[in-house]
Amino acid sequence: xxxxxxxxxxxxxxxxxxxxxxxxxxxxxxxxxxxxxxxxxxxxxxxxxxxxxxxxxxxxxxxxxxxxxxxxxxxxxxxxxxxxxxxxxxxxxxxxxxxxxxxxxxxxxxxxxxxxxxxxxxxxxxxxxxxxxxxxxxxxxxxxxxxxxxxxxxxxxxxxxxxxxxxxxxxxxxxxxxxxxxxxxxxxxxxxxxxxxxxxxxxxxxxxxxxxxxxxxxxxxxxxxxxxxxxxxxxxxxxxxxxxxxxxxxxxxxxxxxxxxxxxxxxxxxxxxxxxxxxxxxxxxxxxxxxxxxxxxxxxxxxxxxxxxxxxxxxxxxxxxxxxxxxxxxxxxxxxxxxxxxxxxxxxxxxxxxxxxxxxxxxxxxxxxxxxxxxxxxxxxxxxxxxxxxxxxxxxxxxxxxxxxxxxxxxxxxxxxxxxxxxxxxxxxxxxxxxxxxxxxxxxxxxxxxxxxxxxxxxxxxxxxxxxxxxxxxxxxxxxxxxxxxxxxxxxxxxxxxxxxxxxxxxxxxxxxxxxxxxxxxxxxxxxxxxxxxxxxxxxxxxxxxxxxxxxxxxxxxxxxxxxxxxxxxxxxxxxxxxxxxxxxxxxxxxxxxxxxxxxxxxxxxxxxxxxxxxxxxxxxxxxxxxxxxxxxxxxxxxxxxxxxxxxxxxxxxxxxxxxxxxxxxxxxxxxxx
Amino acid sequence: xxxxxxxxxxxxxxxxxxxxxxxxxxxxxxxxxxxxxxxxxxxxxxxxxxxxxxxxxxxxxxxxxxxxxxxxxxxxxxxxxxxxxxxxxxxxxxxxxxxxxxxxxxxxxxxxxxxxxxxxxxxxxxxxxxxxxxxxxxxxxxxxxxxxxxxxxxxxxxxxxxxxxxxxxxxxxxxxxxxxxxxxxxxxxxxxxxxxxxxxxxxxxxxxxxxxxxxxxxxxxxxxxxxxxxxxxxxxxxxxxxxxxxxxxxxxxxxxxxxxxxxxxxxxxxxxxxxxxxxxxxxxxxxxxxxxxxxxxxxxxxxxxxxxxxxxx
Numbered sequence: 001x002x003x004x005x006x007x008x009x010x011x012x013x014x015x016x017x018x019x020x021x022x023x024x025x026x027x028x029x030x031x032x033x034x035x036x037x038x039x040x041x042x043x044x045x046x047x048x049x050x051x052x053x054x055x056x057x058x059x060x061x062x063x064x065x066x067x068x069x070x071x072x073x074x075x076x077x078x079x080x081x082x083x084x085x086x087x088x089x090x091x092x093x094x095x096x097x098x099x100x101x102x103x104x105x106x107x108x109x110x111x112x113x114x115x116x117x118x119x120x121x122x123x124x125x126x127x128x129x130x131x132x133x134x135x136x137x138x139x140x141x142x143x144x145x146x147x148x149x150x151x152x153x154x155x156x157x158x159x160x161x162x163x164x165x166x167x168x169x170x171x172x173x174x175x176x177x178x179x180x181x182x183x184x185x186x187x188x189x190x191x192x193x194x195x196x197x198x199x200x201x202x203x204x205x206x207x208x209x210x211x212x213x214x215x216x217x218x219x220x221x222x223x224x225x226x227x228x229x230x231x232x233x234x235x236x237x238x239x240x241x242x243x244x245x246x247x248x249x250x251x252x253x254x255x256x257x258x259x260x261x262x263x264x265x266x267x268x269x270x271x272x273x274x275x276x277x278x279x280x281x282x283x284x285x286x287x288x289x290x291x292x293x294x295x296x297x298x299x300x301x302x303x304x305x306x307x308x309x310x311x312x313x314x315x316x317x318x319x320x321x322x323x324x325x326x327x328x329x330x331x332x333x334x335x336x337x338x339x340x341x342x343x344x345x346x347x348x349x350x351x352x353x354x355x356x357x358x359x360x361x362x363x364x365x366x367x368x369x370x371x372x373x374x375x376x377x378x379x380x381x382x383x384x385x386x387x388x389x390x391x392x393x394x395x396x397x398x399x400x401x402x403x404x405x406x407x408x409x410x411x412x413x414x415x416x417x418x419x420x421x422x423x424x425x426x427x428x429x430x431x432x433x434x435x436x437x438x439x440x441x442x443x444x445x446x447x448x449x450x451x452x453x454x455x456x457x458x459x460x461x462x463x464x465x466x467x468x469x470x471x472x473x474x475x476x477x478x479x480x481x482x483x484x485x486x487x488x489x490x491x492x493x494x495x496x497x498x499x500x501x502x503x504x505x506x507x508x509x510x511x512x513x514x515x516x517x518x519x520x521x522x523x524x525x526x527x528x529x530x531x532x533x534x535x536x537x538x539x540x541x542x543x544x545x546x547x548x549x550x551x552x553x554x555x556x557x558x559x560x561x562x563x564x565x566x567x568x569x570x571x572x573x574x575x576x577x578x579x580x581x582x583x584x585x586x587x588x589x590x591x592x593x594x595x596x597x598x599x600x601x602x603x604x605x606x607x608x609x610x611x612x613x614x615x616x617x618x619x620x621x622x623x624x625x626x627x628x629x630x631x632x633x634x635x636x637x638x639x640x641x642x643x644x645x646x647x648x649x650x651x652x653x654x655x656x657x658x659x660x661x662x663x664x665x666x667x668x669x670x671x672x673x674x
Numbered sequence: 675x676x677x678x679x680x681x682x683x684x685x686x687x688x689x690x691x692x693x694x695x696x697x698x699x700x701x702x703x704x705x706x707x708x709x710x711x712x713x714x715x716x717x718x719x720x721x722x723x724x725x726x727x728x729x730x731x732x733x734x735x736x737x738x739x740x741x742x743x744x745x746x747x748x749x750x751x752x753x754x755x756x757x758x759x760x761x762x763x764x765x766x767x768x769x770x771x772x773x774x775x776x777x778x779x780x781x782x783x784x785x786x787x788x789x790x791x792x793x794x795x796x797x798x799x800x801x802x803x804x805x806x807x808x809x810x811x812x813x814x815x816x817x818x819x820x821x822x823x824x825x826x827x828x829x830x831x832x833x834x835x836x837x838x839x840x841x842x843x844x845x846x847x848x849x850x851x852x853x854x855x856x857x858x859x860x861x862x863x864x865x866x867x868x869x870x871x872x873x874x875x876x877x878x879x880x881x882x883x884x885x886x887x888x889x890x891x892x893x894x895x896x897x898x899x900x901x902x903x904x905x906x907x908x909x910x911x912x913x914x915x916x917x918x919x920x921x922x923x924x925x926x927x928x929x930x931x932x933x934x935x936x937x938x939x940x941x942x943x944x945x946x947x948x949x950x951x952x953x954x955x956x957x958x959x960x961x962x963x964x965x966x967x968x969x970x971x972x973x974x975x976x977x978x979x980x981x982x983x984x985x986x987x
Contacts, residue, residue: 023713023986295693304689330690413885444887457878460710461900471886505709518882525886 009036010078011182017072018055025286029055031238037214044217044229048540050282052238053218057184061099062091097127100180104187106167110159116170117155123177146173147203165196176207184216193400193567198611198625201228220541222265223613226250226620234258237283237293244319246617254321257294264545265615266574272351277545281510300337354577359390362529362561368422370407381407383585386642394562396572399582405565409531413449441475448522452534454514458506464517465502471525491520495550512543519550531563536571548575569612573597581605590650599668601651601661604628718980727969734966738786747780749936760952769958773948781941782959789918789938797913799856801906804863809894811864812871828861841929851931855920863909870902904981911974915967938963
């Protein structure tokens with residue numbers, strides 16, 4: 001590390017300003033951001049969406065959208081001034097060849113109608129003028145490098161034949177085909193499952209070592225940052241507000257924004273208590289920003305923050321932050337808030353776990369299967385799943401994309417018709433199949449759903465008033481117009497929305513506010529049971545905390561029961577009482593929350609737990625990644641059964657495996673006794 | 675980095691104390707006051723060609739309605755005096771007269787009125803029935819095979835043969851023409867709307883409505899129609915030039931409206947007969963016809979572009 005400091009940076013951006021012309025207005029997306037990149041290091045740029053992270057790095061390779069341009073500052077790369085480039089020819093010397101980029105969605109960078117081999121070969125011949133046969137050999141080599149088995153066969157396949165993780169590997173292959181010096185990864189794993197994400201991060205690390213690349217990660221996932229980064233730059237409202245070594249950022253954050261980001265992580269929260277959350281969203285960059293951009297959202301901002309823009313203060317050789325808190329005059333104030341923080345931390349005691357001894361079963365799912373027709377073929381999305389939900393608990397359903405977790409949630413909400421088999425009992429009564437109008441009405445009043453994507457789950461063309469009242473209209477749950485309005489306003493206040501919003505359209509809100517509208521829409525019916533289908537996966541870290549807090553608050557106040565569907569185990573641990581793990585349509589393990597984390601039994605659960613990124617660089621770097629392959633089971637001769645191996649701890653296993661798991665439990669118990 | 679230089683000259687130590695935290699300002703989001711319709715219209719009217727064409731079309735519609743009311747010239751008035759036949763355009767007859775001494779300028783506006791009416795009627799029926807059928811088709815999976823077959827049957831019969839046949843069976847009249855075109859145009863529209871409805875049918879906000887127990891008719895009117903209304907407008911705009919063009923074509927192959935009906939198709943057709951001697955008799959009405967069809971076509975396409983949120987830059 002120390003050596004690096006003495007080196008010259010290979011890329012150095014200074015006071016870069018990027019402006020966009022948007023609907024006749026000037027948007028200043030990057031407001032004087034500076035950055036140095038050293039050879040062989042890994043830098044992570046973090047911040048909420050809308051902070052200008054992508055735009056900033058895109059300017060290094062001249063890939064800004066047509067209406068945007070660099071209006072100030074300089075970007076030096078190996079003696080070249082990149083901001084002076086104007087033509088595509090000039091950029092092509094650098095783009096792809098020296099600085100390559102990997103995007104979030106692999107499909108945006110792959111051509112779906114050409115084989116992946118052709119696409120990689122083309123990159124090689126284009127940049128180096130290698131003849132076709134040789135380039136083809138090289139392409140196959142690279143495919144092998146990125147961990148694609150049967151590279152010769154895969155070479156002739158189309159992107160559609162690859163899974164999401166494999167596609168991302170192919171994109172990485174095209175990016176490294178020219179041996180770039182700098183690889184910029186823009187949210188490379190956000191669209192992937194945790195297990196795949198861990199593999200991709202490992203792959204990038206290995207490639208970086210082999211090719212001595214400098215890697216820049218753009219991400220909002222602090223767990224990923226802890227895993228990969230040497231240095232971290234925190235970006236807010238188009239400026240780098242803090243940068244330093246990864247340990248400095250995680251252990252001694254200085255800027256209030258960095259602190260807030262870290263505090264709002266559910267991994268660091270204490271069960272049963274409010275998570276720290278950042279209110280609002282990053283500022284509107286159409287307007288001139290005065291002082292510290294973060295001040296309006298910072299409850300502990302100082303008066304000066306609203307008036308003067310802070311300079312960069314140096315904390316250590318490698319650690320800089322742009323906040324007035326570091327000014328000598330602010331010393332007293334800083335000591336005061338640090339003392340407050342420490343005092344608050346000591347006071348927090350986790351809630352006691354949910355008491356199941358007197359719990360009543362609210363929902364019973366027995367041998368539920370959901371079949372879909374895919375052309376002539378039948379496809380089992382959910383395969384004989386059984387579980388109970390007790391009144392007042394939060395049961396989380398965790399699994400990768402395509403595992404059938406959303407399908408279970410929707411089956412419970414009776415979205416599917418005849419393709420559901422098995423039985424679902426709500427308060428002892430069967431709810432699958434046709435129901436009378438009265439019955440259906442009662443169920444709509446008692447069971448509600450919250451959706452994943454706050455953008456897609458609200459009707460764009462309806463006002464908030466209508467969206468929230470929809471359920472009220474359906475069953476005429478109000479006396480007169482005044483009564484309806486009163487109910488809408490009351491629920492809006494409950495979820496923390498100002499009543500002035502009633503006449504606005506959904507697009508005028510931030511993701512978190514939209515999600516709150518969705519929650520209000522469900523709660524206005526006064527339900528007892530809520531299926532929350534990944535309600536926070538599409539949200540930024542800071543907004544996640546708001547929504548989690550709201551869900552927890554509602555649960556306490558209205559005594560709700562949740563079925564919480566998620567793919568992110570870190571969030572699940574914070575909010576759930578029990579966790580069910582689902583793999584390819586079958587439940588593989590179900591256990592009380594802490595027990596599952598302390599003693600996972602099924603190999604899939606173990607793999608899933610090992611892949612979850614944890615926002616602490618020390619923990620993250622020492623973890624061992626486990627993989628799971630369903631071929632390890634010998635289920636042909638000895639089919640698995642859903643067994644209660646410990647009280648309240650279920651597992652899908654055959655007889656032979658049960659014996660192994662039993663031994664594991666006994667060993668662990670023995671160790672604890674010692 | 676040189677800190678000193680960036681520091682303001684004097685800092686007030688009193689400013690380094692807690693500021694009042696404004697709950698409302700903290701929540702104030704950087705939302706853009708984007709409105710779908712406003713952006714669509716702005717994008718639409720940004721093009722100068724669109725502004726010109728919309729004005730031209732409006733002017734022509736007004737003219738074709740107002741002219742027959744205020745003008746005293748009878749478009750059917752045949753003149754016996756041969757000196758009044760085949761006159762060149764002049765101040766008395768803007769477009770000249772035809773071989774029977776009828777004023778082409780007057781005929782052109784009566785014709786434009788009739789053609790517009792026919793076009794609007796067909797556009798309304800095609801898009802109207804098309805939307806309804808498309809909604810059924812898209813929403814009800816059981817109806818899918820039936821509609822697919824119907825679509826194949828109707829679209830596989832060549833339109834010329836079908837139109838000629840219908841005109842032969844029924845008497846040539848406005849109603850026949852309307853029936854001939856309206857009876858097959860709707861299915862094409864239905865398929866278009868079916869595809870659009872299919873893509874929004876399973877979106878999360880519709881599932882949310884189902885979870886709330888929203889009845890079908892309210893889902894249709896609150897969730898579906900507002901999302902495809904811009905497409906409906908666009909399709910209707912594209913339908914009008916197509917119907918006017920079809921009418922001209924039918925006149926051309928001789929199965930159109932009776933000769934005494936004044937439509938753009940008939941005027942153009944009659945002008946064609948004396949084209950070599952008196953080209954203006956055909957060219958001037960054709961110019962109006964072209965302006966109408968091209969204008970609607972461009973307007974429809976530009977509106978389709980403008981209604982796509984990706985173009986709202």
